Amino acid sequence: xxxxxxxxxxxxxxxxxxxxxxxxxxxxxxxxxxxxxxxxxxxxxxxxxxxxxxxxxxxxxxxxxxxxxxxxxxxxxxxxxxxxxxxxxxxxxxxxxxxxxxxxxxxxxxxxxxxxxxxxxxxxxxxxxxxxxxxxxxxxxxxxxxxxxxxxxxxxxxxxxxxxxxxxxxxxxxxxxxxxxxxxxxxxxxxxxxxxxxxxxxxxxxxxxxxxxxxxxxxxxxxxxxxxxxxxxxxxxxxxxxxxxxxxxxxxxxxxxxxxxxxxxxxxxxxxxxxxxxxxxxxxxxxxxxxxxxxxxxxxxxxxxxxxxxxxxxxxxxxxxxxxxxxxxxxxxxxxxxxxxxxxxxxxxxxxxxxxxxxxxxxxxxxxxxxxxxxxxxxxxxxxxxxxxxxxxxxxxxxxxxxxxxxxxxxxxxxxxxxxxxxxxxxxxxxxxxxxxxxxxxxxxxxxxxxxxxxxxxxxxxxxxxxxxxxxxxxxxxxx
Amino acid sequence: xxxxxxxxxxxxxxxxxxxxxxxxxxxxxxxxxxxxxxxxxxxxxxxxxxxxxxxxxxxxxxxxxxxxxxxxxxxxxxxxxxxxxxxxxxxxxxxxxxxxxxxxxxxxxxxxxxxxxxxxxxxxxxxxxxxxxxxxxxxxxxxxxxxxxxxxxxxxxxxxxxxxxxxxxxxxxxxxxxxxxxxxxxxxxxxxxxxxxxxxxxxxxxxxxxxxxxxxxxxxxxxxxxxxxxxxxxxxxxxxxxxxxxxxxxxxxxxxxxxxxxxxxxxxxxxxxxxxxxxxxxxxxxxxxxxxxxxxxxxxxxxxxxxxxxxxxxxxxxxxxxxxxxxxxxxxxxxxxxxxxxxxxxxxxxxxxxxxxxxxxxxxxxxxxxxxxxxxxxxxxxxxxxxxxxxxxxxxxxxxxxxxxxxxxxxxxxxxxxxxxxxxxxxxxxxxxxxxxxxxxxxxxxxxxxxxxxxxxxxxxxxxxxxxxxxxxxxxxxxxxxxxxxxxxxxxxx
Numbered sequence: 001x002x003x004x005x006x007x008x009x010x011x012x013x014x015x016x017x018x019x020x021x022x023x024x025x026x027x028x029x030x031x032x033x034x035x036x037x038x039x040x041x042x043x044x045x046x047x048x049x050x051x052x053x054x055x056x057x058x059x060x061x062x063x064x065x066x067x068x069x070x071x072x073x074x075x076x077x078x079x080x081x082x083x084x085x086x087x088x089x090x091x092x093x094x095x096x097x098x099x100x101x102x103x104x105x106x107x108x109x110x111x112x113x114x115x116x117x118x119x120x121x122x123x124x125x126x127x128x129x130x131x132x133x134x135x136x137x138x139x140x141x142x143x144x145x146x147x148x149x150x151x152x153x154x155x156x157x158x159x160x161x162x163x164x165x166x167x168x169x170x171x172x173x174x175x176x177x178x179x180x181x182x183x184x185x186x187x188x189x190x191x192x193x194x195x196x197x198x199x200x201x202x203x204x205x206x207x208x209x210x211x212x213x214x215x216x217x218x219x220x221x222x223x224x225x226x227x228x229x230x231x232x233x234x235x236x237x238x239x240x241x242x243x244x245x246x247x248x249x250x251x252x253x254x255x256x257x258x259x260x261x262x263x264x265x266x267x268x269x270x271x272x273x274x275x276x277x278x279x280x281x282x283x284x285x286x287x288x289x290x291x292x293x294x295x296x297x298x299x300x301x302x303x304x305x306x307x308x309x310x311x312x313x314x315x316x317x318x319x320x321x322x323x324x325x326x327x328x329x330x331x332x333x334x335x336x337x338x339x340x341x342x343x344x345x346x347x348x349x350x351x352x353x354x355x356x357x358x359x360x361x362x363x364x365x366x367x368x369x370x371x372x373x374x375x376x377x378x379x380x381x382x383x384x385x386x387x388x389x390x391x392x393x394x395x396x397x398x399x400x401x402x403x404x405x406x407x408x409x410x411x412x413x414x415x416x417x418x419x420x421x422x423x424x425x426x427x428x429x430x431x432x433x434x435x436x437x438x439x440x441x442x443x444x445x446x447x448x449x450x451x452x453x454x455x456x457x458x459x460x461x462x463x464x465x466x467x468x469x470x471x472x473x474x475x476x477x478x479x480x
Numbered sequence: 481x482x483x484x485x486x487x488x489x490x491x492x493x494x495x496x497x498x499x500x501x502x503x504x505x506x507x508x509x510x511x512x513x514x515x516x517x518x519x520x521x522x523x524x525x526x527x528x529x530x531x532x533x534x535x536x537x538x539x540x541x542x543x544x545x546x547x548x549x550x551x552x553x554x555x556x557x558x559x560x561x562x563x564x565x566x567x568x569x570x571x572x573x574x575x576x577x578x579x580x581x582x583x584x585x586x587x588x589x590x591x592x593x594x595x596x597x598x599x600x601x602x603x604x605x606x607x608x609x610x611x612x613x614x615x616x617x618x619x620x621x622x623x624x625x626x627x628x629x630x631x632x633x634x635x636x637x638x639x640x641x642x643x644x645x646x647x648x649x650x651x652x653x654x655x656x657x658x659x660x661x662x663x664x665x666x667x668x669x670x671x672x673x674x675x676x677x678x679x680x681x682x683x684x685x686x687x688x689x690x691x692x693x694x695x696x697x698x699x700x701x702x703x704x705x706x707x708x709x710x711x712x713x714x715x716x717x718x719x720x721x722x723x724x725x726x727x728x729x730x731x732x733x734x735x736x737x738x739x740x741x742x743x744x745x746x747x748x749x750x751x752x753x754x755x756x757x758x759x760x761x762x763x764x765x766x767x768x769x770x771x772x773x774x775x776x777x778x779x780x781x782x783x784x785x786x787x788x789x790x791x792x793x794x795x796x797x798x799x800x801x802x803x804x805x806x807x808x809x810x811x812x813x814x815x816x817x818x819x820x821x822x823x824x825x826x827x828x829x830x831x832x833x834x835x836x837x838x839x840x841x842x843x844x845x846x847x848x849x850x851x852x853x854x855x856x857x858x859x860x861x862x863x864x865x866x867x868x869x870x871x872x873x874x875x876x877x878x879x880x881x882x883x884x885x886x887x888x889x890x891x892x893x894x895x896x897x898x899x900x901x902x903x904x905x906x907x908x909x910x911x912x913x914x915x916x917x918x919x920x921x922x923x924x925x926x927x928x929x930x931x932x933x934x935x936x937x938x939x940x941x942x943x944x945x946x947x948x949x950x951x952x953x954x955x956x957x958x959x960x961x962x963x964x965x966x967x968x969x970x971x972x973x974x
Contacts, residue, residue: 019861062958063884063957063958063961064958065814065817065958065961065962065965066887066888066891127887130878131878131879131883132878134877134878134883135877135878135879137877138872138877141917142924145921145924146924154921158914158917161913161917162910162913162914165909165910165913166910169876169906169907169909169910170903170906170907172886172887172890172906173890173894173899173902173903173906176887176890176891176894176902177894177899179891180891180894180895
């Protein structure tokens with residue numbers, strides 16, 4: 001029941017908070033999210049490293065006619081994503097301005113989305129996974145559309161939903177196809193990983209699953225929904241939307257696409273196709289980030305680049321790469337949340353998101369500049385901060401697989417300082433010009449960022465706390 | 481050689497036969513009672529009284545069907561002209577529920593629009609009896625009887641808004657097209673009868689074996705019946721009447737027929753094709769596969785361009801017919817169980833959607849433009865939530881029933897080797913999300929309208945029940961799916 005609590009608690013909270021008066025909504029939301037975080041943390045503390053199989057498993061027959069089970073479980077991969085999701089949900093709801101219009105609905109939708117994400121990471125039955133995967137789209141759509149910013153949030157929301165659905169509905173055919181093709185009539189992920197259908201069927205199934213995950217991640221060239229959606233998304237939503245939901249796609253690759261379809265067909269070897277696309281995403285995202293003047297857009301494109309590293313690590317198909325990928329999922333979640341928050345606060349004070357319109361803000365808001373500097377260093381992968389370890393491990397894994405992948409991937413490492421430092425220097429340093437910010441960072445905002453910054457240092461200095469538990473894998477087919 | 485008919489008929493046999501069609505008989509009794517009530521009561525009190533009689537009749541009929549499902553042995557009645565098997569009972573339960581929903585929804589609507597009430601309810605009862613007959617028919621003659629009973633009642637109901645020319649147009653159009661469809665069905669039946677020498681469906685199944693596929697007249701009979709059936713389920717390319725009729729007919733009638741006619745026609749297809757022509761399956765499966773593909777493409781693409789909610793739901797109904805046909809084509813117990821499950825839950829999601837639109841109606845007419853939904857979230861937040869549930873369910877989002885219905889249909893389709901049809905269905909489902917979600921835009925957009933949405937207790941209850949079913953039967957689909965499997969057993973075998 002422990003794992004059920006992690007998703008059911010926010011779900012029930014969402015249903016109640018939706019109809020609460022505005023002034024209670026935010027704090028009730030925080031309480032619910034904290035409770036879910038506490039349960040998730042409890043799971044992490046009593047988690048056994050090195051155990052082969054899912055832990056905290058729950059299984060109950062759901063639709064016996066099709067042998068669909070309600071199966072939950074966590075292993076070293078999903079555990080940290082569950083914790084990250086619970087943690088960032090707390091931050092996101094704390095970051096919600098209490099004056100948001102219809103704040104109770106906003107908080108309720110945020111909790112519902114978080115519940116869906118938790119379910120995705122914990123489901124070990126393919127149909128249950130799919131149910132959560134699709135269900136989390138509903139709150140995401142409403143959040144983007146009703147609370148979105150910019151000219152046409154409705155269009156961005158619809159684009160996001162249709163893109164995602166185009167992939168995920170085809171995945172439904174894959175789910176059914178896997179059920180039929182293995183001939184064992186089961187949706188249990190751990191069992192399915194031991195039953196591989198014939199290579200040609202694997203190819204078709206991998207294709208539909210990978211398409212869904214590639215769109216969600218997003219992987220080049222399926223990323224075109226992302227700039228629109230991230231630009232439209234309100235900042236508190238972005239914390240979980242960019243911080244966690246993007247990871248669901250990468251998690252899908254790692255949990256389903258790689259272990260379930262281990263044999264490629266000769267004429268179209270995805271073990272090479274996907275890494276090449278990942279490298280393309282790393283470079284393309286970085287170049288687009290360099291070219292962006294809008295700060296929010298810049299961060300959005302940097303996210304495409306970073307997700308490329310994660311996918312590259314997964315498809316290194318070795319321990320370093322995959323552990324690095326999971327570590328990087330966590331790191332990126334923390335960094336992107338901090339970046340989006342800081343960018344939103346700066347543009348809120350400066351009155352514009354155009355980075356070329358402002359300069360020398362550090363003189364007016366020194367504390368903000370200091371924090372921003374730390375986050376910038378984390379984002380560009382400075383040793384001692386969290387992102388370095390993850391990127392290093394993914395590139396090490398890629399090198400072992402094929403040095404050329406690592407070499408091209410490393411271009412992203414070179415480009416990251418270009419766009420990150422240009423953003424920081426351009427806006428913060430130099431002679432003050434452009435709009436005059438109203439104030440420095442508020443104390444409340446500082447408190448909000450503090451846990452993120454602490455985690456950046458903590459993971460950077462001792463990543464073994466995370467990687468130790470990653471030795472427990474729930475199923476075969478992953479590099480051990 | 482046709483055996484001489486057995487003309488001995490005992491009282492015991494008569495009672496047993498009546499038992500097999502007990503739900504239909506019960507409803508027919510209440511139907512006659514409703515007519516008498518309408519005649520004897522003074523005018524102002526007729527409407528409400530007949531509504532009560534109708535709801536009571538439906539409830540008794542429902543209870544009878546449920547009782548027989550639990551405790552009675554299904555079997556043939558009236559020399560195999562009808563049956564009370566689980567398949568029949570499943571549809572009797574479905575149609576009785578639909579009848580209750582329709583009467584409960586239309587009571588306040590009819591009053592608001594100043595329409596004749598008692599006649600309306602009586603017509604609905606007649607149509608439901610026709611649908612139930614279709615569900616339990618095991619002879620081509622009975623099939624046609626049910627088909628006409630249902631159709632004629634609905635021809636009149638469509639034109640029930642007597643001052644509206646559009647309603648009259650709908651009735652006339654439905655009458656003409658429906659007459660055509662009936663003629664097609666009848667012609668096809670005649671050809672099948674010519675080949676088999678009997679109208680009794682289980683007998684046809686025995687006499688027409690695979691060698692009949694070489695007989696062009698039999699094939700023509702299948703095609704003609706298929707065309708007529710496609711008209712009735714409003715499947716492309718025989719769907720042209722659907723948007724016009726749905727738009728013109730008064731809303732409760734549209735809601736009723738969008739679910740009832742479709743379910744009844746599917747019962748007919750399954751009875752005649754799967755039940756009567758199992759050896760000719762490759763032939764009718766090819767025909768239905770074409771119809772299914774066309775329906776999914778045409779229905780989903782045309783729905784995008786609609787600005788009237790009724791027309792949009794009409795085209796959505798065309799597309800949904802395509803999805804359900806996949807289950808019929810796949811056949812077997814899992815395929816037919818998926819069809820039965822989907823038809824049952826389709827009742828709640830589609831009827832619910834129409835019911836919300838019904839609330840918007842004014843005294844002068846139905847309001848079914850997108851703009852009329854504007855500000856629904858302000859006017860009645862709960863109705864806005866429920867409307868979202870219905871739309872997302874129709875679009876097939878989990879954890880609603882729409883998703884699980886599709887999951888069962890598609891699983892059956894892939895298992896039976898119709899992967900291409902399932903892939904097409906999935907691609908078109910993506911398209912469908914576009915227009916279903918478009919309906920929600922006015923619902924949740926900010927608006928200056930803040931007046932409360934008037935909703936009578938009975939209509940609210942209908943919508944609430946539909947909404948709870950649309951989610952509840954999704955989160956816990958097992959019982960209904962077991963019922964679907966039991967219902968499919970008489971035709972597919974265990």
